[in-house]
Amino acid sequence: MSLTDLLKFLPFDRFRDPPPVVSVLRFDGVIAPRQWRGALSLVSHAAALDRAFAAKRLAAVAVVVNSPGGSPVQSALLFRRIRQLADETRVPIFAFAEDVAASGGYWLALAGDEIYAEEASLLGSIGVVSSGFGFTRLIDRLGIERRLHTAGENKSLLDPFLPERETDVDRLSALQEDIHTSFKEHVRRRRIGKIDPADETLFSGDVLTGRMALARGLIDGIGDIRTVMRARFGDRVRLVPIASERRRRWFLPRPRRGIESRWLEPLADLGDWLEARLLWARFGL
Numbered sequence: 001m002s003l004t005d006l007l008k009f010l011p012f013d014r015f016r017d018p019p020p021v022v023s024v025l026r027f028d029g030v031i032a033p034r035q036w037r038g039a040l041s042l043v044s045h046a047a048a049l050d051r052a053f054a055a056k057r058l059a060a061v062a063v064v065v066n067s068p069g070g071s072p073v074q075s076a077l078l079f080r081r082i083r084q085l086a087d088e089t090r091v092p093i094f095a096f097a098e099d100v101a102a103s104g105g106y107w108l109a110l111a112g113d114e115i116y117a118e119e120a121s122l123l124g125s126i127g128v129v130s131s132g133f134g135f136t137r138l139i140d141r142l143g144i145e146r147r148l149h150t151a152g153e154n155k156s157l158l159d160p161f162l163p164e165r166e167t168d169v170d171r172l173s174a175l176q177e178d179i180h181t182s183f184k185e186h187v188r189r190r191r192i193g194k195i196d197p198a199d200e201t202l203f204s205g206d207v208l209t210g211r212m213a214l215a216r217g218l219i220d221g222i223g224d225i226r227t228v229m230r231a232r233f234g235d236r237v238r239l240v241p242i243a244s245e246r247r248r249r250w251f252l253p254r255p256r257r258g259i260e261s262r263w264l265e266p267l268a269d270l271g272d273w274l275e276a277r278l279l280w281a282r283f284g285l
Contacts, residue, residue, distance in 0.1 A: 019236035020059035022094075022229050023052035026241070027063065031070030031078070031104045040067060042077040048244040053085045055240060059233050061086070062225050063095045063112055069103025069125065072179055076186075082111040094232075096225045097121045102207055103129075106218070107183065110190040115219040116228055117210035123218055126183055127205025128176040135160050191217060 025048060032039035052061050063082065069075070086093050095112025097105075102125035109115050109123075117123055139146060139161060146161045158168045184203045188195070195202060195217035202216060213219045221228070229237050 018057055019238050020233045021055050021057045021238045021240055022060045022062050022233065023055050023058060024062045024064060024225065024239050024241045025049065025052050026066070026244070027078070027105075027108060028066045031067055031074045031108070033071060033074060039070065039074075040078070041071075041074045042081060045078060045244045046081065048242045049081055049085060052242040053089050053091060058089070058091055059237065060092045060094055060229070062229065062239070063093060063109070064098060064225060065095060065101040065105050065109045066098040067102075067105030067108065068100050069105050069107075072104060072107070072128070072183070075104035075107040078108055079111045086111075086113075094225075094228065096223075096228070097123055097210070097219070103127070107186060110186065114221070116221050116223045116225075117213060117219050118224065119210045119222055121210040121213075122207050123210065123213040124202075124208040125205055126187060126203045128180045128183070129205075130172060130176060132158065133160050134164060136163050187218075194218075194220070 025045070027040050027045070030039050032041065034041050034043045061082075082093060085091075092114075093112045095101075095109040095115045097109055097115065097117035098121065100122040101109045101117065102122055106123055106125065148156055148159065148162070150156050154168075154171060156162065157171060158164065180203070187202070188197045199216075202218070208216065208218065210219065210222055214222060223231075226239065229239060
């Protein structure tokens with residue numbers, strides 16, 4: 001007999017009838033591989049996911065998403081791990097979109113058996129984007145000689161220091177279309193019976209507000225985590241935040257003793273912005 005079972009014999013309601021527990025996992029930021037400081041990935045949240053599903057008296061797991069997207073691979077890995085644990089423990093998953101759950105962020109929110117958002121939340125953006133720059137005129141003006149040696153005709157696909165080739169663009173379009181197809185199939189599978197599967201406008205990459213997403217079947221309701229969980233499990237429900245592993249900032253070294261870290265925050269914020277711009281310029285959701 002466990003300690004929890006023994007405590008039920010005590011004449012206290014909190015022990016005899018303990019409240020249900022909902023583990024709360026937060027996913028804030030850009031989704032990217034581990035090497036991107038502060039990014040969301042399977043590595044950054046694997047331990048937290050295990051702890052969330054191992055909680056005692058677990059009634060549900062709440063996934064709170066505030067992400068504009070990023071890596072399609074990390075989005076899929078996080079989604080798959082959440083669903084695997086949900087199936088193993090038979091615990092329902094509730095997803096909540098805050099400011100934004102777009103692109104890869106919406107892919108992640110689809111791990112929920114039910115999805116909720118605020119009326120002004122931004123959701124959707126079901127598409128694939130790739131952006132970059134061309135520097136051929138700049139290096140010509142500076143008198144720089146580009147030296148590139150490859151084995152494989154497509155190894156230098158869309159090299160920013162070479163003139164853009166139509167064949168490269170066609171190849172990129174094929175890759176994007178394949179990922180987009182996977183994204184659309186993922187949405188149709190998770191929102192079966194809730195969206196019109198023949199409505200291709202859902203997959204145009206457009207962003208919808210919470211109210212618009214509800215009308216189109218992309219979410220199940222308008223509401224925040226506390227209100228929805230209390231309505232579902234009672235006012236005594238315990239929302240237990242589960243902390244994830246977050247690596248320390250690499251943009252700046254740790255402040256030395258005596259240096260006010262608040263003076264370094266603006267520079268750290270600049271590092272966040274630069275990382276986001278570099279990531280969004282890469283191939284991703």
